[in-house]
Amino acid sequence: MNGNEMLVNTTESKQFDVQDDQSILDAALKSGLVLEYSCKNGQCGVCKATLLKGDVVELQAQLALSDRERNDKKILTCCCAAVTDIEIDAVDLSALHGIEIKTLPARVSQVAYLSDNIVEVKLRLPPTANFQFIEGQYLDVIWNSIRRSYSIASISSEKEITLLIKRFENGQMSDYWFNKILANDLLRIEGPKGTFFLRDADTPLIFLATGTGIAPIKSILHRLEHDPDYQQMHPIAVYWGSRYSEEFVWQANFHKLKVDFYHVLSKPVADWAGETGYVQDNAITNQADFSASAVYACGSNAMIQSAKQKFLASGLPENRFHSDAFVQSF
Numbered sequence: 001m002n003g004n005e006m007l008v009n010t011t012e013s014k015q016f017d018v019q020d021d022q023s024i025l026d027a028a029l030k031s032g033l034v035l036e037y038s039c040k041n042g043q044c045g046v047c048k049a050t051l052l053k054g055d056v057v058e059l060q061a062q063l064a065l066s067d068r069e070r071n072d073k074k075i076l077t078c079c080c081a082a083v084t085d086i087e088i089d090a091v092d093l094s095a096l097h098g099i100e101i102k103t104l105p106a107r108v109s110q111v112a113y114l115s116d117n118i119v120e121v122k123l124r125l126p127p128t129a130n131f132q133f134i135e136g137q138y139l140d141v142i143w144n145s146i147r148r149s150y151s152i153a154s155i156s157s158e159k160e161i162t163l164l165i166k167r168f169e170n171g172q173m174s175d176y177w178f179n180k181i182l183a184n185d186l187l188r189i190e191g192p193k194g195t196f197f198l199r200d201a202d203t204p205l206i207f208l209a210t211g212t213g214i215a216p217i218k219s220i221l222h223r224l225e226h227d228p229d230y231q232q233m234h235p236i237a238v239y240w241g242s243r244y245s246e247e248f249v250w251q252a253n254f255h256k257l258k259v260d261f262y263h264v265l266s267k268p269v270a271d272w273a274g275e276t277g278y279v280q281d282n283a284i285t286n287q288a289d290f291s292a293s294a295v296y297a298c299g300s301n302a303m304i305q306s307a308k309q310k311f312l313a314s315g316l317p318e319n320r321f322h323s324d325a326f327v328q329s330f
């Protein structure tokens, strides 16, 4: 049934119809607006917006909202539907306009086990697919009715899509990736999705990753490395954290980019020469002033929430903290 109207106050106000049972985020995406989002299931908080007028109902629990934020009229657009005409304050990411979310067949072309718990999978799409994405985005893989999200580790000019996947104990998709997968298997993908992409290249950049959270960061950095128009004017630092040193499965090797790369072990061993502790603490200790920086954090939700709180307390403007949390699927 036809529902209510939504007014989104972006740089230019935009107005459109929303269906009763449709999340505000989905309605916006369908209308051509791209609001910030990542997990789409209420856990990461990336889609937080301010409800200026009207009423909403929860379609799924807004897990990432605090009581204080609820009182301040914050909503998670992936979790709420409009029950009256509404007006919200949110950012429309025009860089993603025109990038179509597609469902496509994908063949497994290569499988490489980089450690006991990390596999690199390459997927080949049909030659006519014209699959476009911005480096940093993710896609959903669908196999046997199971759907899981994975960040794209390759860049858009490459022929194949590369994923870096961590094994989860008793994980349904982990069982496929680590026990059942065969070259030439046919999967389905849906994407690209998410709004984790580089939008402030002309500032000092700090990237934080835990585990396979390095995947979209690898993609973003390779994009910069291959972009003939990009001239590096500011420092770039990458803090990559892991519990085990054998899970640092990517060796960064740039010719054009100058990147300060820190490997951070949370549980250091006797012969470890790198950093120890948490990535966010290492990054904050290494720099005095974050007022001109931008931070891109990807991986565990615990790291991201802690990093956000610490960086904002250290002077980073809130609109310069971008994240993609690898939260569990429901």
Ligand SMILES: Cc1cc2nc3c(=O)[nH]c(=O)nc-3n(C[C@H](O)[C@H](O)[C@H](O)COP(=O)(O)OP(=O)(O)OC[C@H]3O[C@@H](n4cnc5c(N)ncnc54)[C@H](O)[C@@H]3O)c2cc1C
Pocket (backbone or CB within 6 Å): 038, 039, 138, 148, 149, 150, 151, 152, 164, 165, 166, 167, 168, 169, 170, 171, 172, 173, 174, 175, 194, 212, 213, 215, 324, 325, 326, 327, 328, 329
């Ligand atoms: C936007 C996004 C991007 C992602 N990108 C990547 C990526 O590039 N590489 C990658 O390895 N993973 C990524 N993930 C996580 C991935 O989608 C799956 O959640 C993960 O691979 C587990 O799936 P599974 O089917 O093996 O385990 P499941 O069957 O879903 O779960 C098995 C058990 O493992 C635990 N578990 C599952 N997922 C998580 C989690 N995320 N955090 C903590 N505990 C969990 C739970 O206790 C659960 O009972 C991403 C997630 C999101 C939301």
Ligand code: FES
Pocket (backbone or CB within 6 Å): 036, 037, 038, 039, 040, 041, 042, 043, 044, 045, 046, 047, 048, 064, 076, 077, 078, 079
């Ligand atoms: S909470 Fe809405 S996108 Fe994650």
